[in-house]
Amino acid sequence: MKLREYQIPAFEGTAAAEAMVRGPNVRVTVLTPRLLRLEYDPTESFEDRPSQVVWFRNQPVPAFDVEQTAGTMVVETDYLRLEYEYGDGFAPETLSIELDDGTVWSYGDDNTNLGGPLRTVDGVDGPAPLEDGLLSREGWAAVSDTDSLVFEDGWVQPRDAPETYEDLYFFGHGTDYRACLQEYTDITGAVPMLPRWALGNWWSRYWEYSQDELRGVVESFRERGLPLSVCMIDMDWHIVDNEYHDGWTGWTWNEEFFPDPGGFVDWLHDNGLRTSLNLHPADGVHPHEAQYEEFAEFVGLDPEGEEPIEFDATDSQFLRGYFQELINPIEDEEGIDFWWIDWQQWKESPTMAGLDPMWALNHLHALDRKRLGKRPFILSRWSGLGGHRYQVGFSGDAYISWESLRFQPHLTARSANVDYGWWSHDIGGHMGGTGDPRAFGELYARWTQFGVLSPINRIHTTQTPSVDKRPWTFGGEVSGVLAEMLRFRHQLIPYLYTMAWRDHTESIPLVRPMYFENPHEEPAYAAIHQYYFGSELVVAPHLDERDDDTNLSRRSVWLPDGEWFDFHAGESSPGGRWHARYGDLTDLPIYAKAGAIVPMQPEVGWGGVENPETVQIVAFPGADNSFELYEDDGTSLAYQKGAYAVTDISQQFWGDYLEFEIGSPRGNLAQLPDERSYELHLRGIVEPGHVTVERGGEAVDIQYRHDETTLVVEVSDVDIAESVTITVDTDSGSLVSRRDRTDEHVDDLVDSFEMPVPAKDRLRGESWEQDDLDWLGKYREVMTTSQQRALLETLTGVGMDLLDHDGTERVVLWNPGERDDARFQHTSWDFGGLPHEQHGAIRDEQVPEFEEIELGGDEVAETVQLQYGDVLTVSTERPAPEK
Numbered sequence: 001m002k003l004r005e006y007q008i009p010a011f012e013g014t015a016a017a018e019a020m021v022r023g024p025n026v027r028v029t030v031l032t033p034r035l036l037r038l039e040y041d042p043t044e045s046f047e048d049r050p051s052q053v054v055w056f057r058n059q060p061v062p063a064f065d066v067e068q069t070a071g072t073m074v075v076e077t078d079y080l081r082l083e084y085e086y087g088d089g090f091a092p093e094t095l096s097i098e099l100d101d102g103t104v105w106s107y108g109d110d111n112t113n114l115g116g117p118l119r120t121v122d123g124v125d126g127p128a129p130l131e132d133g134l135l136s137r138e139g140w141a142a143v144s145d146t147d148s149l150v151f152e153d154g155w156v157q158p159r160d161a162p163e164t165y166e167d168l169y170f171f172g173h174g175t176d177y178r179a180c181l182q183e184y185t186d187i188t189g190a191v192p193m194l195p196r197w198a199l200g201n202w203w204s205r206y207w208e209y210s211q212d213e214l215r216g217v218v219e220s221f222r223e224r225g226l227p228l229s230v231c232m233i234d235m236d237w238h239i240v241d242n243e244y245h246d247g248w249t250g251w252t253w254n255e256e257f258f259p260d261p262g263g264f265v266d267w268l269h270d271n272g273l274r275t276s277l278n279l280h281p282a283d284g285v286h287p288h289e290a291q292y293e294e295f296a297e298f299v300g301l302d303p304e305g306e307e308p309i310e311f312d313a314t315d316s317q318f319l320r321g322y323f324q325e326l327i328n329p330i331e332d333e334e335g336i337d338f339w340w341i342d343w344q345q346w347k348e349s350p351t352m353a354g355l356d357p358m359w360a361l362n363h364l365h366a367l368d369r370k371r372l373g374k375r376p377f378i379l380s381r382w383s384g385l386g387g388h389r390y391q392v393g394f395s396g397d398a399y400i401s402w403e404s405l406r407f408q409p410h411l412t413a414r415s416a417n418v419d420y421g422w423w424s425h426d427i428g429g430h431m432g433g434t435g436d437p438r439a440f441g442e443l444y445a446r447w448t449q450f451g452v453l454s455p456i457n458r459i460h461t462t463q464t465p466s467v468d469k470r471p472w473t474f475g476g477e478v479s480g481v482l483a484e485m486l487r488f489r490h491q492l493i494p495y496l497y498t499m500a501w502r503d504h505t506e507s508i509p510l511v512r513p514m515y516f517e518n519p520h521e522e523p524a525y526a527a528i529h530q531y532y533f534g535s536e537l538v539v540a541p542h543l544d545e546r547d548d549d550t551n552l553s554r555r556s557v558w559l560p561d562g563e564w565f566d567f568h569a570g571e572s573s574p575g576g577r578w579h580a581r582y583g584d585l586t587d588l589p590i591y592a593k594a595g596a597i598v599p600m601q602p603e604v605g606w607g608g609v610e611n612p613e614t615v616q617i618v619a620f621p622g623a624d625n626s627f628e629l630y631e632d633d634g635t636s637l638a639y640q641k642g643a644y645a646v647t648d649i650s651q652q653f654w655g656d657y658l659e660f661e662i663g664s665p666r667g668n669l670a671q672l673p674d675e676r677s678y679e680l681h682l683r684g685i686v687e688p689g690h691v692t693v694e695r696g697g698e699a700v701d702i703q704y705r706h707d708e709t710t711l712v713v714e715v716s717d718v719d720i721a722e723s724v725t726i727t728v729d730t731d732s733g734s735l736v737s738r739r740d741r742t743d744e745h746v747d748d749l750v751d752s753f754e755m756p757v758p759a760k761d762r763l764r765g766e767s768w769e770q771d772d773l774d775w776l777g778k779y780r781e782v783m784t785t786s787q788q789r790a791l792l793e794t795l796t797g798v799g800m801d802l803l804d805h806d807g808t809e810r811v812v813l814w815n816p817g818e819r820d821d822a823r824f825q826h827t828s829w830d831f832g833g834l835p836h837e838q839h840g841a842i843r844d845e846q847v848p849e850f851e852e853i854e855l856g857g858d859e860v861a862e863t864v865q866l867q868y869g870d871v872l873t874v875s876t877e878r879p880a881p882e883k
Helices: 177-188 211-223 261-270 290-298 316-334 355-370 402-418 437-452 476-491 493-506 522-526 740-750 757-765 774-779 785-796
Strands: 018-024 026-033 035-040 065-068 070-077 079-083 095-099 104-106 141-144 151-152 155-158 166-171 201-203 229-234 273-280 338-341 456-457 532-533 537-541 553-559 563-566 572-574 577-583 590-593 595-601 612-619 625-631 646-653 656-661 674-682 689-695 698-700 704-707 710-719 722-731 799-803 812-815 822-829 842-846 850-854 861-868 872-878
Touching: 018 065, 018 070, 026 070, 035 177, 166 177, 166 211, 177 402, 201 211, 211 229, 211 261, 229 493, 261 273, 261 316, 290 316, 316 355, 338 355, 402 437, 402 532, 402 740, 437 456, 437 476, 476 493, 493 595, 493 625, 522 553, 522 812, 537 625, 553 799, 577 740, 577 785, 577 799, 577 812, 595 625, 595 646, 656 674, 674 722, 674 872, 689 710, 710 722, 722 740, 740 757, 740 785, 774 785, 785 872, 799 861, 799 872, 812 861
Parallel strands: 201 229, 201 456, 229 273, 273 338, 612 674
Antiparallel strands: 018 026, 026 035, 035 166, 065 070, 070 079, 079 095, 095 104, 141 166, 151 155, 532 537, 537 590, 553 577, 563 572, 563 590, 595 612, 625 646, 646 656, 656 722, 674 710, 689 698, 689 722, 704 710, 799 812, 812 850, 822 842, 822 861, 861 872
16 A cells, blocks of 8 residues: 555664574564564564564664574573573473563563553443553563564555464563663654643533534633633534434534534634544445545545445555545645544454554554644554554543542553553543532542643543533632643643653653652552652542541552652652641642752643743752753644754752752744743742842842742743853751641641531640540540541551552551551451451551552452551451352
8 A cells, every 4th residue: 555655654674684683483683682572483584574563673783692502592681581492483481581680581471560551441430451561560571563464565464474473572671661661662663742732721522512602612711711722523513414324423514513614713723722523434434425426436436326435444545535535625624633533443454354443543644644744643542552653542431430530540650651641531521420510520620630630631521411511610619629720731831841752752651650760669569549740740639539527538648768849838748658648629739859840831811832931940949950841833843853942950959058040942942932031939948048040140139039938039031042040048957848737737637627616626725746646535426437537647647548440459558657556457258257367367466667468369358457546446348259
């Protein structure tokens, strides 16, 4: 099949001859010291064409040694030692690879895989099984590419290989997770650079909008100062009612709803919004479509016969016509910016085994954008390894439930294990729910908080009048939280766009599991509902509804070693431990590492997508750090030719003295303003003694303010070629504010509790610093278990949580101060009601600094109890399944 030039990547499928080791019926290619390709082919023809997954095998040849005898092959790199006994294919007894830490993989071994993406959450209310990723607890992954198609003349075809042929890729990176992803994208292709506008808020609703109604929705957002960057148009943009099929597929504008589609899209563009149309291509092209006659003639059919033109991803003429007659004219005439490919049908093409039509659509649509100099960009479902080249990922129709919300952070973070980092979820859920406006308001607010701190924030709902996600329809606290979050998202665009560049160039996804940066810390693998958000932040969104007695949500958080700061409050927290966090609906758990530098922009009520004239930098003391702020034109491929600018931002910290420098941008400055203002928000510091500012090396007078723990320094109208240096010192010994806020947190808890006012007043008079917990027993009659637990977790730092949604339930216990009055009991029973020896029977011990207890066993019921002295017992139970 001959595709147009811009739809054919510059493949380098053949590895260097020096990287290949041949033996009888086998070829080993050393792609990197930790990445090997293993082929078995009894015909010894082997395969050098690029596959659907692997495009670039021509990598720099690393150093390695080879030993061969008449019966064996040994290939050894700096990290791996492969041993193979020649025979009739790969087998556990003939093929093994030893990693540098002594771990040995034998062909066919299973591992404790850390997971990856999934195709869709359609039909799943809560957690769903994930596909395997490239990372495992054993430090290796063996990926079969045997069945993937190969490219010939720009399009794919089956391999002409014998039945016993195998094509494996062995990743032996141990815990160097970053290197694994970098080398994976080296051979499969980089994550494309996102358009900048994709990082703002998206509005989407499956609804029969007319263009006037949809314009009214957008205007209502703008009038209320709620910024958007993308307006999605779901399937009712096209003709639905017809005599040929059920209406999901369509290519012709519905003139009843959109009498002037080009004019409407122009209006969206004039208001700073990009737009997309939803596609369900599976039913092909039928005679009622405006494009039918031209398309039929293009594929060689007589239009007079009114024969339906079936969708066929294996038909080269159909695919050429698909773009030439259907897709490109709508882009050119109506100005559609990208496509939402909502393929939900079959995974196999009838005339080509192994060709998933969704993969074909993802591949061709993404590359087709390059015809106009645009970046590869679509919204579609995950279609397997290599899918990172075709962003953004549509995770499917989520149910409106807390269970579905809890699954999405886990799915997003684990997908980083194959560098599939740009998920777009149905924020707020797509369908279902109870219809209770109060309950849904809380869920929607929490979901939006996660959406704002996820890769793509796309609000979406199914076609129901009972769920309306326009923020102002809720009123009160919910509307306020939604508005604040939407504005916060646009403030984050400079930071997010830099992280997109980092993913493109270094294969480091925006959202990553905690173990990426802490591979040797067991709690990092247990903390499955929190994640790194870029290079500077850790996010632990609230995922549970508020408790009726505390009026607060609760979640457990693990912070890695070091010092961490609450992003908004500036409160310092020690790392290397767990803690329980309680918050009202406005609480958003974001933690910044010591020394963090987060470039943002001032709050906007609209727009905020372009490179800002004022850069607001939120920074934190406690460590040296540097950050490279990346900027370009935001849409084109010009960055590939060096048309971008980088601003170096750095901080040096000496305890009582801090120097913060904003360098003059380097690179192509054409897209930057001639002058730029800077706002430094230095959070988590004490009252400063002196603050000085230099512009271009010259001292200038400035005004600054310090409120609680935040210093704000504003430097206006700086020539883009000038640097800015800000110094801060204190006479207090340390700039870091580390005051103990326990009393404040306890006071906030008591404020929120649903309990008699006299008891509240008396409780406030207690001394929280008592080591003995018995005093709390006086309040048992007026306090519920959840209230006592909140107080005790806050006062003692000892806690327990039940974590799930990764296929395994586990209890985590923590006691960072190693208090001896906190004990736990873990009891397992079999069906007879007796202690089950194989599963721990009965343990009664002091709560350790950290322990993870995996619950399980098909015939076991389990209980874990945490006791705070004689005051309170907290339990979590896993009942035995029914026989």
